[in-house]
Amino acid sequence: MMQRKAWLLAGASLFVAGPAWAQDANDAAGSTSPPEIVVTGANKFGQDLDRAAVAATSVDAEQLDAYRITSVQDVAVRVPSLVYNNPSNFAQAFIRGLGSNFSLGGLESAVATYVDGVYLQRQNGAAIDLVDLSGVQVLKGPQGTLYGRNATGGVILIETADPTDRLEGSVMGEYGRFDSYRVQGVLNLPVSQTIAVRFSGQLKGNGDFSNNYYDSSIKRGRSRSYYGRAKVRFSPTTNFDATYMLEYMEQTSTSFSQRETLPSPYCQVCFLFGIDAPGSDDFYDNSQTDGPGVKDDVKFWAHTLTLDYASDDFTVSSVTGYRRQSTPLSDDQEFMPPDFFRSHVREHGPNFYHDTYIRTDFDGPLNVLAGGSYMDEDNTQDVGFTGLAFGDLDVRNRNEISVKSISFYGEASYDITPEVRVSAGARWNQDTKKIHVTNNDGARIALGLPEEAADFSVRARFRSLTPRLVLSYDGDAGYYYASYNRGERSGGFGSPIIAPGAAVDPETLDNFEIGAKNSFMNGLLTTSLALFYGSYKDIQVQVVDSQTGSVLLQNAAKGEVKGVEFEATLKPAGGLILSGGVTYLGNKFNSFPDANVFSPFPSYPGDADYPADAPPCGSAGAPASACGGLDGSQKLDLSGKVLPRSPKFAGFVAANYETPVFADWSLRADAIARFTTKYEFTAGAGGLLRNDIQHGYTKVDGSLALASDGGTEVGVYAQNIFGAKFLQFAQTASFGAFQVRPMPPTYGVRVKQSF
Template identity: 25%
Template sequence: MAQTVQTAEAEESYGLSEITVTAQRRTESVQTVPIAISAFDSNELSTRGITNALEVTQYVPNLVGINNTGLGSANSYYMRGLGNTESIPTFDPPIGTYVDDIYLSRQNANNLSLFDVERVEVLRGPQGTLFGRNTTGGAVAVFLKEASQELGGYAEAGYGAYNLWQINTSLNVPINDRLAVKVSAYVQDSDGYAKNTVTGERQNQNDGWGVRLGVKGDLSENATWTGSYIHTFADGANIANFDCNPAAPTQCDGRYVTTGLRRDGNFGGRLSGKKDNFGHFVKTTMDFISSNLKLGNDDLSVSLITGYVYTTQDYALDFSDGRSLPSINVPITPVLGLTRGGFVVANEGEFSQFSQEIKVNASIADGLLDVVGGLYYFEEDNFSDFADLLTVVSAAAPAPGGNTLLLADRTMTNSTKAYAGYLQGDLNLTDQLKLTAGVRYTDETKRFSIRDNRASCKDGTVEATCLVDSNLFVLSGRAIPRSQNIKIWTPRFAINYQANNDVLLFASATRGFKSGGWNARGTSPSELLPFDAEKAWSYETGVKSELFDRRLRVNLSAYWLDVSGLQTPSGFVRANGSIGFVTRNFADYENKGIELEVNAVPARGLNVFASFGYQDDKYKVDTTRPILDAYGVQSVGEQQRRCLAQLASGLVPGGDATACAQGIVAADGTLATPVRTPKFNLAIGGSYEADLGKGLTLVPSVNASWRDKSEVGTSNVTFYDDPVTSTGGTTYANNLLGKGPRIAGSLSKARWIANATLTLRSEAGWTLSAECRNCFDQEAVESTLANLEYINPPRTWLIKGRYSF
């Protein structure tokens, strides 16, 4: 009878799994941490079919993730409105990426393949106290599976759309009772989903491979060491492509590219260095080394955390698809198939970083005070050899050859050294009430140097247009500094109230900052302007709850984010047809929002989830600022006044109203809508484990994410099909003011993206699954660069088998 009762109780016992996180640099349940966190363990990642870091972003409220323009290996995250699409190393992202507590400073290779991963944590809001610089928007933290004392592993193989095939494998081997190693690897190859109708090649493939060696040693009762070495290679791009063939607009049955720049092409001696032989590709490697030596016990421990990351990225990217860039008269430009591309950036980059952290965790006075503190050192050295080319067509130089102009060819080095100390304490006043206070002090120095690779700038007579350190002056004669230093305190305050065993209430105030830098995309010395650090305060309150015997989890948070000196990058088309870039601290920024996450197990085997985000954001401009700043750049307030005056006089934005539709001033003279901040966003989904008997389980899983309309271009430039005439008598074929049908541009319409997986599992250790991503092949504009659209990937499918032992 006792056995019968115990069996019945076991059958009735089910609920949500507990996820432990280290968001406060110590191990805790996600439900006890006073921070807005979305956490996914390995089972949840598998159930939702998540295979890389970018796919995680679909399920996090108020987080938008995109592949950077051109770069398939690079993710740009926009969390609570803060993000950055730049990959050049004088810019830092405001969303930090971490692997096993090691910060990845560059966005070039942060679209991590999630093989052999224990969990992913997405921390929303500034994390300046415990994680430091460049986390004003939040952090994405990936934790790899540690080696263990159990012999085992798995092998997995799959085949999918666009002739994709992939193999993943992992093997865990205990060496003795104190030492274990884990070896993991993956390889994948595909044809690419976009067809180049000019060259016949396939583009936007997803090729690459990676290996990882993980080691764990239990050196003694109070000493543990874990270490990892990872090497990855990615050959993947996010080249601009179109759902209808630009050369035959009625052909809309795939994705199309029309540049004449080939993957095996070159620039015929026009560029210096090895980048002259780059074709239309993006190739990225990363070597990652981590070491964590932990000494002590639960009451007092010291961790020595060491990291080294070396990344290379070589590419040549045609940002105008082998033709002219869009304009108000010709928003859809004719196909030219230029053999050296339309507007091309060729880049050779090497980026190395080293970090050392000493972290102390302590519990004092029998748990009255819990403390985490430490010292942190970070050093980074970067090398970039890059050039900009523009091909123009004339009667004397017709397509497809044209006349290729070298706009700039330069080599840049930049470095960062940062020292920091941090301390945070949790005062457990009662079993229910906890007060938290912490602070971090950072001292950071950045340096920048540039030299011109063009022959005329290396013949002993430096021309005024040469991109060299001695020419770094603006037109007023003011020198552009080649070093920056910031010393800053970033505190955090929080209060927790555990209403009962199931409900936690919290409120917090946190400060963060993002480093300054230089506008290194400039093609003349006066454009290489510095910009200052971005600083943020976030005020947040929320509730975390687990109800009905842990069968329902509801987490709700509300925040107010106040940012000063927002770093705003903007791309524009110069008079010669090339793309110009400028980044300044143009404005302040405010974002107020709500985030809700629900997870439930209403019946045995049935798991459902939903997340919801709302945000209301805006730029804030001080209209009393001087007309020109110290470097001669016009203030936004003055630009807005000029734009409104031009519109009042009957000039046309995008045409002769030159102050409009530039920077963060929209075509109608208002401040632009901040990018990638849909007012509403939603994700829903679920899975069900059906017992088929004989050791077999069938698991169908479906999920979908909805994103409200949003702007994806800084100036909010969208072309509409209705002509407009200026008071000067010029008639423009289209307009930027919303009159007529939409043609192309920054406005991204609301869209649903649905995914599904069907998995058959056996107790014998094998698994078969079939999945689709973007199952209904929905298209959405993810980004624009100089008004050229970049859209999301098409529908894909994958069938794979796995055997675990």
Template identity: 25%
Template sequence: MRLFATASCGVLATTLLSGVAHAQATDPADRSPAAVETVIVTAQKRAEDVQDVPVSISAFSRSTLEAAGVQDVRDLRRITANLNLTTSLQVTNTRVMIRGIGTAANSAIEPSVATFVDGAYVARVGSLLAGLNDIASVAVLRGPQGTLFGRNASMGAIDLRTGDPSSTFGGEVRGSIGNYGSRRLTGMITGPLTENISGRLSVLAYTLDGYGVNDLDGRRIGQQDSFSVRGGLRWEIAPTLTWTVKGDYQHITGNGRPVLTVLASSVTPTFAANWKARLDPDGPGPLVGQTPYLDRTYSRHVFQEQSGNLNDYQTGVVSDLTWEGPLGHEIKLISAYRDWHDLQLEGSSAIVPIALQSRLSTFDSASHSEELQIVSPTELFGGRINYVAGLYYFKEDYDIDQATDLYPAYCNVFLRNTSTAARVTACNANPLQNAAVSYFDQITKSYAAYLQGTYRITDAIGVTGGVRYTKDKKDGSFRALSVNPTASQANEVTALSVDQDKVTYRIDLTYRPSEDIMLFINHSTGFKSGGFDSSPGTTAVGAANRTFRPETVSDWEVGAKTELFDHRLIANVNFYRTDISDYQFRTFDGVRSRVRNNGELRQQGMEFDLVARPSTPLTLTLSGAYLDSKYLDFRGAPALPGFGTPQDLTGTRPPYAPKWQGAASAQYIGDLVGGMTWLARGDLSFTSSQNLSASADNNPQAIQKGYALLGARLAIRGPRERWEVALAGQNLTSKDVCVGIFNQGNLAAYGIVSNVTGLGVLRCTLNEPRTVALEVKSRF
């Protein structure tokens, strides 16, 4: 309770301080030019000023996203406190984390942070990585959003809104060229098609040569080509009936691999000698074994088989039919469909200088949702009552297929040096192509009903209550076949099924001592249904061990949202305590990676957001987050790689949970002759040290020290911003860090793990290097 005592004191101090500075609220249209920009969000299923929503939210307009250089959903981590997104071995292996909670996405596990595009749920994180094209706004909602957003929003939600068709003709063309062969071209046009129909079309083309070089074959690592097109139609069928349909097609090709280096601090002289011996191609012959680079963690040069081939494409449609019904009620039917396919070839999944084995992974997701909403006007009963109600249906067909090919060196080098002659013979005597295959399929059906209402007890005090009933049913199967016994994969055929339901709820109490100050306290719960582990095993796993339990969340928050000094300063603060039960996390158990329930956690801390306009040309922002994180109970945790005995990590800090995170920016817009202006902006993001062990074993060598990243933008803009020329850069101090750390495969076989310390060789996924680009833009 000490945290909430501190929180109460902090909120009281904010109230007393702001009481001498606040001004009477005015309509946004009447605010002074120096007022902070108003950002509209739909966090409560209705368009509202973000300052009126009693939730911890970071919201960004199109202009802010452009000025901060946000071009990919992963870039949001640079401008949002307590949000982190990282990509590891595959593009699909991307984590989305809020307040240190989130899971890798290249399995059947579902996210704890839900993502929505134009109000429609996006089931798989991997389908969001084609680039942000024509995004009008982004809102990051921290804390359980289970009542209104529902599906898999147990730790928060990311709400992306694309540009709407306009009845006024206009458009934009933007191009950029930068280092590492970066080239980006976007275009948008919108306007009326008939008297009642408006349209919008936007395209994105992007290419990148890659951030790393493989000295083994001279190829670049991370090469990518992306293409995206979005289209929309808005039909005003009648004065009270509007139909908006948006569709998109996105395609990514390239290498599909990040720069993966050896963490030099994890390599001992003994490990280096053993690894070299195990990779000797001819034993005592004249050839000498070669290892990956062991001392160049941050060089962005590797010496290993790391070829790849990515082919990722998807289509999506969102339909929003809105009727202005009786007594000002808004009735919406939101229908959505998304079809995502990802084909990822890892030319050598062993990532050593010899081609030993490759892995071909395919991910296919076809999802469909229907949501019927009733949104009341805010003026019911003299403005005392408003509510939102809805029915929701979601279905997804999801398939994950994997095929492993073995190369001759797997038999005649790796097995010869690490195993028995009998296994070498068996390896060569059996097929090498499709040596091991696995097939996972799952059909998810989810039904939900929700209701949330607000009652203003007085002009200053309001209470909001919400409840949601969710029923999830999942049916699937796992099949594995190994035609080469040395591929270390067991044959298995397992039928899978779960049927679960849950009631989640939310209650808020708000108090407005003035129109510019809102204090709030809320309690909410979250739910993420259980599911199935889709990973092959060295032994048949069975349905019981493949099924993991639901993840549930209980959260308390107290905070304040204030607009001060004639809306020139926004100061928001939020304190929270979140308890997570049966946390779903993919870990390594010493034999294989598997999804399991990682015990009980408590995440508690503080978040704040400050936006200030000391003068009309100058805007300053500062956001920060403090996180106190620990396992309340995690007995039977994964062992360190050199030990076989599970650990008791109760009381320790989970991975991916830095104590401090934050972001700051300063932007100045000055006048030039002839109506032209200039813009200068700097962005700084920072994070404290954290353990990045993907195995959740709290390996002490997997700690990434704290760091800060600097970005900047300098632009000259024409009258009314009709054109712009800008020089922009990210990571300008060229800070090289690991954004993910995981165990090298086959640790024991290579002799690169200690049964004394339990530690072994680790791999590092590098961040993006310093990038600089010249951008030009024209509007019409």
């Protein structure tokens, strides 16, 4: 049924553009010039980002290659206000401190990701490989009018390279430390004067890099991925363009080195089984010996049809996407040698997305943009628990989720003078979410669920209106704007859920911003500055259920988001380009008096409920409540405390240099350093233990290459040259506190041939 909807709407899109196609078909007869149309499916502003009223960073194909940005996560090296972690293949993207930790079907991230204009609904598996792109754009701050719900923090726009009218291609290979490899190929074929095709593919992987603290024969970290894309572009006229894209990706990974970081009795498995806690001998050691540790597979097929018709007065764009994804995840919950508690989740199902809009380009002062979008997702999550904690019980849970979203949006701009423009717009959105939950007898017994939890359904509907108002000035001195935007992250369910309960309400951000984009010295120096303040309400906070270990959600807080962003690029003579940027954030919870913060024990010295003269857990005479089992909830007042993923300062500095060396060969050197002050991974940073913190660090990457005019390139690269120690994630949970650590510093060689 979902596939039928995809092709019906794709056909409707063709019908809309059909008259325009027929009208200009004769104009293309005998034409050999490339199409004049500019595809606008990914960026709806209809203007260069340096003349758009939004704080944005654009990373083009050359920069992606120079800084070896191979996945969406890596883009953060070039975007100071973006914190992007990827534990267990969950795309934890935070822009200006707004994002999401772990969200499965029924609840989406506060940062939206689009590929060629198609929204990626699921957080699991969204940190995709970047292969053969034209660029990546990061729009900062709420984008609720043009890009819909779930864009409270901002939007990441990924634009794949389109087929061209030239025969061209490339082959690239890399090999480095830990047997890391990457092989990539691109072939562009002009089939006729109106049809061109482009094929792109990549093989990528690495060997084990993490030793087990308890058993050195056990290694972790191996991963591999396969990616392929075929793209066909049909341009029968200079006005009409149709592009179809087929994508496939398969990724298998155990590259998440998880490690318990607390000793007994805080490490409850250590306390229960008399195991010594892991020491700190090697930062990259892991502490899991049972099973494969963390194993996460991602597999998807995706179809995208993009239609564009452009005349002198308006442009019509239509994007239709269908994506079928499967993501099995196996996770060791206690991160220690006993096979005590392991979870298995398989999230799978199709997603359909369609967006059509029209944008005018009249000579007069008034222009409009108007459109509508529709999304339909079916998501099934099969969950199982195994291990000593469950004995012989067969523990299974299933969540069947349906999400339907429809929206209509529009914006009008009026030029008061040739330099001064006022714009106003809004989006109306409706989400309908349904979830059907079944728990088998083993789940009800093991998790202590009531009889009504065996089979139940929950339904919720959310409506929202997100307005936008902008005043801008575009003159010789630069581009300046002042804006108000509302963003909303939709309400929903913190799946997988095991017991009946109400859906969480949406969270909203009302953002006020002023910005300036300038060019000096005849374009040799460009700068971008933004100052922003936002009122953040009904914040969706994730809480660990101390009885079941599942993740619950609550609208528990109010906060504010405020800061300053600055970026600059300088192009002095001699083939040198210098760039840099910095972000300051002053985000905080204004009101969060009864925050549920989880620690691996319910009470301890320093708690009001713990007797002042009682000995601590694990010592002689300690009361049973001092160690407690799984009940580790605390109530803390987080009012005035910082929002998660909100470093006070973060930034980058980069240098790119190219110079001729001999004959037709040139030398190219690229280096970039990303720095950040400390930030917290979770609200409250793990309670009084303060374990869920990333301390400040600076990561430096670089490459050196010789390139010829004939398209040959030979070089070397190094990632994290000085061995900065940073984390993918840290969380205090049911059995203790764990950290996810990334791959150690890597280096290698690279060869590329283009034609």
